[in-house]
Amino acid sequence: MSEEPPSPSVRQVELLEAAYRYALEHGLADLSLRPLAAAIGSSPRVLIYLFGSKDGLVKALLARARVDELAVLGSLGEAGPPAGLTTAAEQIWLWLREPRHRPLLRLWAEAYTRSLIEPDGAWAGFAASTVTDWLALLAAHQPQPERDTAQGAAVRTAVLAALRGCLLDLLATGDRDRVDAALRHQLGLIENDRSARDLP
Amino acid sequence: MSEEPPSPSVRQVELLEAAYRYALEHGLADLSLRPLAAAIGSSPRVLIYLFGSKDGLVKALLARARVDELAVLGSLGEAGPPAGLTTAAEQIWLWLREPRHRPLLRLWAEAYTRSLIEPDGAWAGFAASTVTDWLALLAAHQPQPERDTAQGAAVRTAVLAALRGCLLDLLATGDRDRVDAALRHQLGLIENDRSARDLP
DNA sequence: AGTTCACTGAAACGACTGTTTCAGTGAACT
DNA sequence: AGTTCACTGAAACAGTCGTTTCAGTGAACT
Numbered sequence: 001m002s003e004e005p006p007s008p009s010v011r012q013v014e015l016l017e018a019a020y021r022y023a024l025e026h027g028l029a030d031l032s033l034r035p036l037a038a039a040i041g042s043s044p045r046v047l048i049y050l051f052g053s054k055d056g057l058v059k060a061l062l063a064r065a066r067v068d069e070l071a072v073l074g075s076l077g078e079a080g081p082p083a084g085l086t087t088a089a090e091q092i093w094l095w096l097r098e099p100r101h102r103p104l105l106r107l108w109a110e111a112y113t114r115s116l117i118e119p120d121g122a123w124a125g126f127a128a129s130t131v132t133d134w135l136a137l138l139a140a141h142q143p144q145p146e147r148d149t150a151q152g153a154a155v156r157t158a159v160l161a162a163l164r165g166c167l168l169d170l171l172a173t174g175d176r177d178r179v180d181a182a183l184r185h186q187l188g189l190i191e192n193d194r195s196a197r198d199l200p
Numbered sequence: 201m202s203e204e205p206p207s208p209s210v211r212q213v214e215l216l217e218a219a220y221r222y223a224l225e226h227g228l229a230d231l232s233l234r235p236l237a238a239a240i241g242s243s244p245r246v247l248i249y250l251f252g253s254k255d256g257l258v259k260a261l262l263a264r265a266r267v268d269e270l271a272v273l274g275s276l277g278e279a280g281p282p283a284g285l286t287t288a289a290e291q292i293w294l295w296l297r298e299p300r301h302r303p304l305l306r307l308w309a310e311a312y313t314r315s316l317i318e319p320d321g322a323w324a325g326f327a328a329s330t331v332t333d334w335l336a337l338l339a340a341h342q343p344q345p346e347r348d349t350a351q352g353a354a355v356r357t358a359v360l361a362a363l364r365g366c367l368l369d370l371l372a373t374g375d376r377d378r379v380d381a382a383l384r385h386q387l388g389l390i391e392n393d394r395s396a397r398d399l400p
Numbered sequence: 401a402g403t404t405c406a407c408t409g410a411a412a413c414g415a416c417t418g419t420t421t422c423a424g425t426g427a428a429c430t
Numbered sequence: 431a432g433t434t435c436a437c438t439g440a441a442a443c444a445g446t447c448g449t450t451t452c453a454g455t456g457a458a459c460t
Contacts, residue, residue, distance in 0.1 A: 027317035029229055054418060106316050113309040116371050117227035127372035157382035161365025168364050171316050172327035182357035189389040246408060254448060
């Protein structure tokens with residue numbers, strides 16, 4: 001309990017990275033120290049030593065997943081001037097639908113729903129914070145007068161809902177053509193409506 | 201292993217109902233026979249006897265949740281003639297946003313994502329089957345020429361995605377006004393587009 | 401009365417859980 | 431050379447898990 005290295009060492013991030021890859025494959029729900037340690041060439045003893053407890057390890061894994069998520073937000077948000085709400089949403093969707101991102105998105109969905117059921121512990125606040133993160137990104141692509149209105153919040157909420165709803169469908173059915181057409185239809189309607197009001 | 205009652209007895213549905221209420225409160229991820237049995241006034245022995253195994257119990261619980269889901273579908277689908285796609289979606293949303301349905305929807309979300317990660321076992325196919333169920337309901341509210349086209353499938357997929365995306369947001373943030381406005385905005389755009397094409 | 405049979409309490413089984421205790425590594429620093 | 435200290439293997443701890451074994455209930459049926 002008293003033993004816990006203050007700063008993340010080299011070995012620690014190595015193991016965290018290996019554990020992260022393991023979690024992407026097997027999920028977090030049934031995560032167990034002994035199988036995990038065996039798979040990444042470590043031992044339960046070391047994991048407990050480095051992360052304090054299993055809860056600490058799970059928190060570190062969720063934080064690691066969040067780093068990936070924020071990296072996407074950063075690459076889409078800071079790369080140049082605001083691109084317009086629907087354009088940004090399209091770029092996000094291109095990233096979401098990539099088959100190689102599916103393990104990460106499954107893990108994300110698992111952490112999301114788990115934090116709904118078990119609001120305390122390692123999962124606390126995951127769902128709420130991920131919603132606000134993405135909403136903030138979308139807000140950055142809305143023009144200034146609209147951005148701060150309740151109407152503006154509703155529009156970016158709708159865009160986020162379309163993205164997440166389509167993602168859920170895609171993860172469950174894998175039916176890329178249908179889901180792709182659905183999102184494109186949805187964004188097209190929003191785009192039409194916005195251009196009719198002279199909003200980017 | 202050999203003992204398993206063939207037909208569901210009275211006692212069995214009583215216990216299943218009690219276990220269902222327990223699962224709505226505590227979720228399925230950490231479900232354990234001993235605490236569950238203690239809470240519903242039974243014993244692990246009896247649960248194993250009646251449901252064959254814990255896996256059988258979980259399957260029964262998921263089937264029970266599915267009964268609730270199908271009941272909603274039935275009440276919205278068979279009640280009169282097709283009401284139009286967006287009207288049907290609005291009615292579904294009125295049901296989804298009810299605070300008293302939140303435990304059921306949390307359980308539903310948990311089973312959904314879990315079946316994405318662990319495609320075998322008791323959860324198998326839950327996500328995919330729930331998608332097709334709801335899509336079929338929405339299809340019943342589309343007019344006949346459109347219903348069987350790829351465009352029609354895309355539109356009802358978009359409607360379902362909007363509903364699910366808004367539901368996820370609502371479960372995480374509880375921000376009813378914003379989410380409500382988002383869904384209304386989304387459905388309004390679809391409605392406008394459809395009436396412009398003479399589709400109900 | 402005797403048998404059958406659905407049902408159940410108590411206790412144990414082996415496997416697994418996260419965590420701790422103890423005993424060491426081996427490299428870095430004084 | 432001696433000490434410190436980050437790190438780790440082996441084993442055990444107490445607890446929980448799903449499941450099984452055994453020994454019964456008590457009502458229904460022959």
